[in-house]
Each structure stands twice: as C-alpha cells, then as structure tokens.
Amino acid sequence: MSWEDDTMRITVLTVPDCPNAPVVEERLARALEGHSAEVERVEVRDAEQAERLGMTGSPTVLIDGVDPFATPGAPASLSCRLYRGPDGHAEGAPSVADLRRAMDVAHASADCACPPVEAADRGGRGRLAPAAGGLREAQQAVLRHFAATGHAPSIGDLEAAAAAHGRTAAEVVTELSGDDFLILDDHGRIRAAYPFSAVPTAHRVRLASGREVWAMCAIDALGIPDMLGTDAVITSTDPVTSETITVTSTGGHMTWQPPTAVVYVGQRSCTGPAADVACGALNFFTNRRTARTWAQRHPDYTGNAVEQTQAEVLGRSIFGHLLPAAERVDGRG
Structure with missing residues (x-):
C-alpha cells in the first residue's frame, strides 16, 4: 500500500544496554x-518514566x-519484554511481519481518522487468542x-483440543467468550x-472450495480470503439502497463492483463485545454518498467511510494471521 506523504512516528523505549534494542531497530x-x-530510541531509567511513557517492558x-x-x-516495567508470534514462539522483539502489520493498521486508522479500528482489532490487542x-x-x-x-x-467438537x-x-x-x-x-x-457468523x-x-460462510461485518469478510489462503467472492448489500456489492478476491488481489464502493468503519460510544459495539457499523456501501446517508440516520455510531485499499488492509491485518500459513484449509483456487 502507499503511505503517500504521511510520516509515521515510531519510538523505541528501552532500558540502557537492552540487548534487544538493536534487534528491534534492525x-x-x-x-x-x-x-x-521518524524513528527514535528513548532510554528509560526509572519506573516513573516507564509509567509516564507507557513502557511495559x-x-x-x-x-x-x-x-x-x-x-x-500490563503494568509499567523496566524488565525484558517478550513478544509471541502466531506459532507461540517467544522472542525479545516483534517480528518483521508483525511490525509491518501494526504499521499498516496504524496508517489505515490515521487515514480514516476513526477510532472504530479499536473495536475491530481489540484496541491493538489482536484477534489471535493466547496460546496458554x-x-x-x-x-x-x-x-x-x-471454514x-x-x-x-x-462444544463437544472441541473436547479433544481442550483435554490436551x-x-x-x-x-x-467460556474463557474465549469472556475475552471476546x-x-x-x-x-x-x-x-x-x-x-x-x-x-x-x-x-x-x-x-x-464452493463452501459459503457468513462474515460478522465487512472488515471480517475482507479478512477471510487471506486468513484461509483462498480465493473467494464476497457478496453484500448496501443498507441504504439494497444494491448488491461484490468483492472478488483472486490470488490476493481484490476487485470491487461497483468500483465506487466503500466501507463505513464505525462504532457505538459504549463498551462491550465488538459484535455489539462495531459490527453493526462495519458495512459495505455503493459509494460515499450512501455511506453518509446511513451515518446521518444512525447518529449513535461514529466513524467514517474508508477507501477500498484501506478496508482491505484492515481485514488482512486483523484476520490474516489467525491460522498458521502451513495449516490453512484452502488453497488459492
């Protein structure tokens, strides 16, 4: 994707002589x-400074x-921090792929100037459950x-996984539900x-494969092809005009019909699971005009319409890594 002329600010907070500081910078x-x-390293020397700057390791x-x-x-901390990848392996710095994904989400969020990305991505915590x-x-x-x-x-289908x-x-x-x-x-x-869904x-x-599935929202639908490593056809409806919107994903490239289609990314000003807070506002629209009409009719949601590329990035970033690549259930058809 193109970041155009936007300049992202990246700050690396470390303790003096942290062995993983050069790793994360590389x-x-x-x-x-x-x-x-703009990338800078800030050395944090005491707990008060760590708390003020938001360093948790x-x-x-x-x-x-x-x-x-x-x-x-997670509390403020001067201790070494561990990062776990999708395979559960712990390292002293985020992977290159995870850093790129975080940057893409941050850039898309900045472009659409809307907080609802938090609801879709659990405030940056991700949709991948802990391994523990x-x-x-x-x-x-x-x-x-x-899939x-x-x-x-x-529930019985999951007994073997739980018994292990x-x-x-x-x-x-119950725990997975409690953590949304x-x-x-x-x-x-x-x-x-x-x-x-x-x-x-x-x-x-x-x-x-010919299998049809239902997605919770537009962003979820856009993330499914990458998550499964498969081609797919997404079909949705403009909530205002009832016109059909189709997104065809082939070899990782998405084609939208109509070409003017956008995604409205919004959320309610309340707490709760993303299904209640945001899914009702993460919809496809045939154009910005119908998205604006819908927003005016639903003042309980705040958000903005985002372009196709930004919506695709959000879907891939949030859901693309939930299944290990080697275990994806479908090949690209």
Whole structure:
C-alpha cells in the first residue's frame, strides 16, 4: 500500500544496554523498506518514566504514540519484554511481519481518522487468542470448522483440543467468550467466532472450495480470503439502497463492483463485545454518498467511510494471521 506523504512516528523505549534494542531497530528498518518514518530510541531509567511513557517492558515500540502489541492490564516495567508470534514462539522483539502489520493498521486508522479500528482489532490487542490454556488451539479449531462446514462446531467438537490442556471444552469456550474471541447464544452455543457468523448476515463469502460462510461485518469478510489462503467472492448489500456489492478476491488481489464502493468503519460510544459495539457499523456501501446517508440516520455510531485499499488492509491485518500459513484449509483456487 502507499503511505503517500504521511510520516509515521515510531519510538523505541528501552532500558540502557537492552540487548534487544538493536534487534528491534534492525527489524523496524526492514519493515520500513520503501517507506519513511521518524524513528527514535528513548532510554528509560526509572519506573516513573516507564509509567509516564507507557513502557511495559524493554523494548516497547510505540507507533504514533500507541503500543500496538499492548497486553491488557500490563503494568509499567523496566524488565525484558517478550513478544509471541502466531506459532507461540517467544522472542525479545516483534517480528518483521508483525511490525509491518501494526504499521499498516496504524496508517489505515490515521487515514480514516476513526477510532472504530479499536473495536475491530481489540484496541491493538489482536484477534489471535493466547496460546496458554488451550485458548488458541480451540479458537483455531473453531475457525477451521467454520471454514470447512460453514457452521459453528458444537462444544463437544472441541473436547479433544481442550483435554490436551487438562480442561473441558466448556471452560475454554467460556474463557474465549469472556475475552471476546467468541460470541455465545443464550444456550451457550457458539454464535460467532470473528470473522465468522453462525447465523446469516449481510455479508456472504463463497470460498474457492464452493463452501459459503457468513462474515460478522465487512472488515471480517475482507479478512477471510487471506486468513484461509483462498480465493473467494464476497457478496453484500448496501443498507441504504439494497444494491448488491461484490468483492472478488483472486490470488490476493481484490476487485470491487461497483468500483465506487466503500466501507463505513464505525462504532457505538459504549463498551462491550465488538459484535455489539462495531459490527453493526462495519458495512459495505455503493459509494460515499450512501455511506453518509446511513451515518446521518444512525447518529449513535461514529466513524467514517474508508477507501477500498484501506478496508482491505484492515481485514488482512486483523484476520490474516489467525491460522498458521502451513495449516490453512484452502488453497488459492
């Protein structure tokens, strides 16, 4: 994607002589190839300064003042910080891929000037569940089941994944729901696992395998092809005009019809799961005019319409890494 003339500010917070400071700076240089940014290293020498600057371990990377790898509730700290990749392996610095993804999300957020990116990406915490306690294994089993069958697994389908970690499936699913990785219905059944919905929505995705799945919102739909490594056709409807919008993903390239289509990215000013806060406002529109009309009719949401490339970046950045590349269920058709 093009970052045009925007200059991103990246701050690396470290303790003096941190052995991982040169590592993260070298990875930042690789992640920034072809783009410009202001990068500075700030040495933090006491707990008060760490708290003031938002350092939760050395090194901490801030992109335009925000820590994209933040862990909820993590205290200020001068200790060494560990970063876990999608495979669960811990390192002393974020990977080049994770840094690029964080920069793309930050840039798209800045371009659309809308806070709702937080709802879609859990405030920068990501949609990938932690590996501890079998959460990630169960989450990925749920995603694979959706992709293979088009519907949610039963709780019983997850018993083997949970038992491998000495837990019951009900315990794991309840924890995943509490952390907003899953949505449960009134009977405790899985109703959604971002990006998939177990009930019909306005956003249908036909995979190269011929399987059809429902996406929770427009951004979720745009993330599914990359997450599964498959070609796909996304079909949605403009909520204002009822016109059909189609996005065809072939070999990682997306073609939109009509060419004027945009995505409105918004959220309510309230707390709760993303399904309640944001999904109702993450919609496809045939053009900016109909998006503006919808926004005027729904003053309880705040946000903005984003261009196609920005919407694609958000989808890939949030959902593209939820399944390991070697285990993706579909090939590109």
